[in-house]
Amino acid sequence: MAEAGVELIAVSKRYGNVTAVDSIDLRIPSGSYCCLIGPSGCGKTSTLRMIAGHEAASSGDILIAGRNVTDLPPVQRGTAMMFQSYALFPHLTCLDNVAFSLRMRGVGKEERRAKAREMLERVHLPEMAERRPAQLSGGQQQRVALARALITNPSVLLLDEPLSALDPFLRGKMREELKRLQRELGITFVHVTHAQDEAMALADLVVVMERGLILQSDSPRNVFDAPNTPFVARFMGGHNILEGKVSAPGTVALADGSAIKVNGALPGAASVVRIAVRSDRMRLMPSDDLPNRLAAQVTAVEYNGPFVRVALQDTAGSDHSLLLSETDFYAHPVALGDHVVAGFQPDDVHVLAN
Secondary structure (H helix, E strand, O other), X not given: OOOEEEEEEEEEEEEOOEXXXXXXXXXXXOOOEEEEEOOOOOOHHHHHHHHHXXXXXXXXXXXXXXXXXXXXXXXXXXXXXXXXXXXXXXXXXXXXXXXXXXXHOOOOHHHHHHHHHHHHHHOOOHHHOOOOHHHOOHHXXXXXXXXXXXXXOOOEEEEEOOXXXXXXXXXXXXXXXXXXXXXXXXXXXXXXXXXXXXXXXXXXXXXXXXXXXXXXXXXXXXXXXXXXXXXXXXXXXXXXXXXXXXXXXXXXXXOOOOEEEOOOOOOOOOOEEXXXXXXXXXXXXXXXXXXXXXXXXXXXXXXXXXXXXXXXXXXXXXXXXXXXXXXXXXXOOOOOOOEEEEEEXXXXXXXXXX
């Protein structure tokens, strides 16, 4: 088993009578890129701040590189934090912003400035050394903040929604930059985000949180393909959730009488189960080659360039969505209000554990 860069053992955070983080266990391998993801209020930022030491854990233990740091101040933990606001000093040049933490540690001017120039080279901003933050774009400010966080050579870099203030094009470029730096430096990154595409693109380990709990912790592919719960299925993949009863081996009967064939393992007869089907695996049926069928009405059609999202409501009133390639959609287009049949294969059904 890989050495843990960060380990949380039964960690909780309470604010008065409100429990923000509820006795979570988490092991983040050393040198990996971990994304904590979930909706607002799920506990991900409180978790990050407890690792940093900016919030005290109400109970439990926090280990970094095998050392219990639960009661240590931030400066003694071997971590650095990059804040959502970047928090650059407006009166200092980029070079002096990057060198600031070394200045606070008593490093001489020439040495700290030399190291700051090296860090600006690493984030591809050497020519901005003498500019002040107000003279930089949002993406450039972020790189300066990143260089400032990395200059102390932390064992763990903590990032609090670092890309949220950037436009979509810059977010994509900075994702590439963050992953490049993490691989080059070989240190543990723990990154809080609410954006699914960000977590999927960056992480070796995705940790999905909701109401202070960790619902699933796994590789991006496993979280997307094999979600544990309906929440994870919807939040991470936009999966369609169906509920029914096991009516025969390999068959789930829905409330409308539809019989859904399932190739995965099912519990015993008459057991209530929930199943998930990826939005990109459902098809609108121009033919009879899909054994599983769901009658529904079109409630929205959204063109997104390479694909078209079709929103549906089934006869039981549940909402679903399909992602169709542009080619497939326009071969058999549908419009708002149309009555349709969505189809999918037994292999595309994932039985939810919870």
